[in-house]
Amino acid sequence: MEPMSQPEKRKLFAMSPVIVVLGLVSLFTDLSSNMIVPILPLYLTSVLHVQVGSIGIIEGITESTASILKLFSGWITDRVGKYKLLMLIGYGLSNLTKPFFALSASWNQVLMIRFSDRFGKGIRTSPRDALIADSTTKEERGKAFGFRRAMDALGAALGPLVAFGVLAMFTNNYRLVFWLSVIPGLIAVALIVFFLKEKKHNDTEKQSKLPQIGFRNLNRRFMWFSLISTLFTVGNFSDAFLVLRAQNAGMYPALIPLAFFAFNMSSSFLSMPIGMLSDRIGRRPVLISGFFIFAAVYFGFGMAKSVAWIWVLFVLYGFYYAFTDGIQKAYIADIVPEGQRGTAMGTYSALTGLAALPASIIAGFLWQSFGPMVAFSASSIIAILAAILMIIFRI
Structure with missing residues (x-):
């Protein structure tokens, strides 16, 4: 194999300023x-004494709300082409809500916060991906989405690490963590305001091809x-249950943020190389591999009997994200x-x-x-079924 030339190396690692800014955001x-x-x-469980079932309702409602809003924000994005404005509204709203976690006194208040x-996330995600x-x-495209996912995962890794430091120094002071989380959120908003430059659109062309919500004008592969x-998502329930599983297996609560650090670091390191792969x-074999990785990891969470295995599974969980999260977006962009x-x-x-929501x-x-083993095993079976369908239908 011939050595890679300098221009090829520069092309390999070069990144558009738009992609770099979005990665930092x-x-x-x-x-x-x-x-x-x-x-x-x-x-929720130790301070507000909330039941596990209520946590499932909170996470299901909030995540579903965000996703429904992504549909309408995506349609608005195609109609008016205002990427930056929609992202600014979405990121701003999300970060304005964070201080209220420190003031919450019931699970109902946490649900509203x-x-x-998630309302803010629902507004910002579709225009960002578009x-x-x-x-x-x-x-x-795989490299670009992989880079954004890598930056996303790096921030997600550093967040638990900071939380761990605060909880260790201030004896499980959860409310202080909530207050401090406002700072990086404001930095993200500032990056959008001062550094993000969006692509100019031809308004005449856009008015002649206004998009419609739904599958009607989108192809069968999509x-x-x-x-x-x-x-697949029906079996992919909230990561809040991974926190509870770690605690259930005997992990000390202050160490759980470090487990998330390990998970997100593995995702961050792998996301860009997997995107380039x-x-x-092609996207399809990578996505199918990601579904099988998820099935194996969730089955492992269900069967794990020791804290040592929980640590290993959190690292492997990062592999699943690297193989799917950015790749799904790149695949949609390819076929639409x-x-x-x-x-x-x-x-x-x-x-x-x-x-x-039902997940x-x-x-x-x-x-x-029935216990955590049944919950995680059911998710694993659904993921395997989704992977088999991807193979059979050759999507």
Whole structure:
């Protein structure tokens, strides 16, 4: 094999300024959010004394809300082309809600705060993904989405690490963590305001091709991929249950944020290389591999008897995210033309997000009724079925 030339090396690692800014926004946003996410279930159960079933309802409702909103924000993105404005509204709303976690005194209040936070996520995600898709070619799209996912995972890794430090120094002071999470969130908003430059659109062309919500103007490959992914999501319940499983297996609560650090670091390291791999061999085999990895990891969580295995499984869980999260978005961008990608991203997110509601509620019911092994094993079976359907239908 001939050595790679300097221009090829530069092309390999070069990144559009738009992609770099969006990567940094994701880093600081997830740093902020993931200072909260790993400790919120512990705060609910140990401080507010909330039952596991109620946590499933909170997570299911809030995640489904975000996903439904992605459909409408995606449609609005294609209609008006205002990527930056929609992202600014979404990121701003999410970060304005974070201080209220520190003031909450009941699970109902936490539900409303999480609802507002996810409302913001629902507004911002589709225009962000459409902007990445429109700013890249098919040959480098996996790398771009992989880079954003890597920055997302890096922030998600640093968030629990900061939370661990605060909890260790201030004796499980959950409310202080909530207050401090505001700082990186504000940095993310500032990056959008001062550094993000969006692509200019031809208004005449856009008015002649206004998108419609739904599958009607989107191709069959997109439709079947979305439906199979929706089935997969029915088994992919909230990560809050991973926190509870770690605690259930005997992990000290203050160490759980470090387990999330390990999970997100493995995802961060792998996301860009796996994205580049999908540019070479195609998205489909990478996605199928990701579904099988998920099935194995969730079965492992159900069977784990020791804290040592929980640590290993959190690292392997990062592999699943690297093989699926950015790759799904890149695949949709490949099969849907420009001008419809916001609607397509939103439609996909709405369908998979609607499945998040029953996923978390069913998981909470199975856990309370039969134990964690049954809950995780059911998810593993659904993931295997989704992978087999991807193979059979050759989507």
